[in-house]
Amino acid sequence: MDSSDTKSFSAEMLREFCARVFMYFGVSKSDATQAADVLGAADLRGIDSHGVARMTSYIDLLSKGLINPKPQIKLLRSTPSTATVDGDNGLGLVVGPHANQMAIELAEKAGSGWVSVMNTNHYGIAGYYVLKAASCDMIGWAMTNTSPIVAPLWGMERMLGTNPIAVAFPGKNEPPIVIDMATCTAAYGKIEMALRKGEKIPEGWAMDNQGHVTVDPADVIAGGALLPLGSDRERGGHKGYGLAIMVDLLTGALSGANWGPFAPSFAVHQVPPARSVGKGIGHFFGAMRIDGFIEADAFKSQVDDYIRVFRAAKPAPGTSGPLIPGDPEREAEQIRRDGGVPLILPVIEELRSISRRTGVPFD
């Protein structure tokens, strides 16, 4: 992105702004601070699509009464290492951290903790959650289902969300390894970006609304669908499809939330799903105490060794060699912590509009 098209803001200032806006819409101070912290983590880590750029969507839903600003989060069921939570239709940015913390607390006592969440909404970046567990010497897991935009392999309808999976493993002197990936080939945001720039998309990302592979981003917007990781049968598209189902069942069916084509949309102006098979969307969090398996220090030293071995691998031609999952986000964070978060002008305009509407000052 051309830096002349962006302006940088301190992450602290953006967090403060978001928190105050959430409070304007009836969210308690502690919940608002928590929600803003998740959004701020996305902006800091360079995942621009999941940070302040989403404020308009969140407050649209809050202001229309479609998200509950004061959820009473309820424990529906539990065993020593598992639990199900009803998010009471709260912000996923509030319900998610609460349930993730429950998973960590279950793990402290039982060795591992697994929490399935129903009746919730978009929870921001999955990486936020798993890093919390990693900082407690645990292996963290986070998944969520999302509204349908991905076709099943050999299907031609939007039936699955981008259904991300995140897992984090702490290192000792090296940073944690953080896997954080949607189970489709490419993010929807990349389709929109290609459309804006008038560019084609690579073959393997998407199909048009007749089920044919397309390289025209406009075809995707016009009722096409993204393809699961692997793209087609020959290249393992059945595997990405299987992973998307796994996430959907753990987050949706296991908690009592909606799943598949029936997961409600994040945007107020979208057509509602044909059926309701549960409440809201679903999340799934996990935490495993490393010392439930092996000395935590020994494991973390192995992670360090792992990172160094893979960093030292012979680079493929034209590349600088393998990255470690989590590298790009950590590098963005190092830059943005000091240099601020660069926002594009349309996002700045949206935030100014929110500022005018709520009276919360912005820049």
Place this chain on the structure above:
Amino acid sequence: MDSSDTKSFSAEMLREFCARVFMYFGVSKSDATQAADVLGAADLRGIDSHGVARMTSYIDLLSKGLINPKPQIKLLRSTPSTATVDGDNGLGLVVGPHANQMAIELAEKAGSGWVSVMNTNHYGIAGYYVLKAASCDMIGWAMTNTSPIVAPLWGMERMLGTNPIAVAFPGKNEPPIVIDMATCTAAYGKIEMALRKGEKIPEGWAMDNQGHVTVDPADVIAGGALLPLGSDRERGGHKGYGLAIMVDLLTGALSGANWGPFAPSFAVHQVPPARSVGKGIGHFFGAMRIDGFIEADAFKSQVDDYIRVFRAAKPAPGTSGPLIPGDPEREAEQIRRDGGVPLILPVIEELRSISRRTGVPFD
């Protein structure tokens, strides 16, 4: 495959043969029966590469003293929901079922059970394990690392195994959904098959030993490598690479087994790894009681609904519509349970040779 090139044998007969061969090499009757049961499941479910076709490899390792026929499987560490097991260098076909059963038993009491296994060997098909948990109204998980054949994204060396992930979800009236997938694009067996047939392989499966994408299977055999699921950066190859690392850390580093380029080979004639960073290869098993989250019956009804909704999806052009993960293996099992397991002549010859060597009768 031309049916004239195969001959069918009853699964029961093959299992009996394998069990007696394992006993000839010093494996106890109950362990030999267990090991043969895992191999038999692969043959029944149509995963021919993982069944009796592997007997020669197993007995090579047993006869050279490289696998311990009488392992004393030891619990190294545990919490209410986690455990680590030392497989004492036994057959993975014996150690795996033992550890998987431990995961199920932990889950019975604590809601979930997670068992990491070190000092073990190839465990057969991952699907075998997760179906056991599913039959107990649990969600089953199984992973294993394997000897290196896959390149990390942007690397040009064999540094990761095919590192499969399996997860199963039981249905009520419908069969279970069984996800069972290697984290690379295509199996090594498909490369060998293409070479035998003189065919090219699709772009996206593999690189040659200079790190260039190749469609010639001979390049892969000659020191090339398979590509992670997603194939390249543009199509999400970093995601398959991330999943392979996840499996490697859960099975290898977490248990105290070898990982990455240091995982020992399944075949006696291969060059041993450069370093040892643990013992043997590693597995990871999980079981989660469904009623630790939601009524088991309600969940299984949702799985039925899920299956029906996805089966009814509009088919993409030229296809018969989406499959449900586990369909192909279940259909193979239905056919082979009555019609027998078709073996190709080279495999039959190997089994006859084993028969001559051990005195265990074969056909």
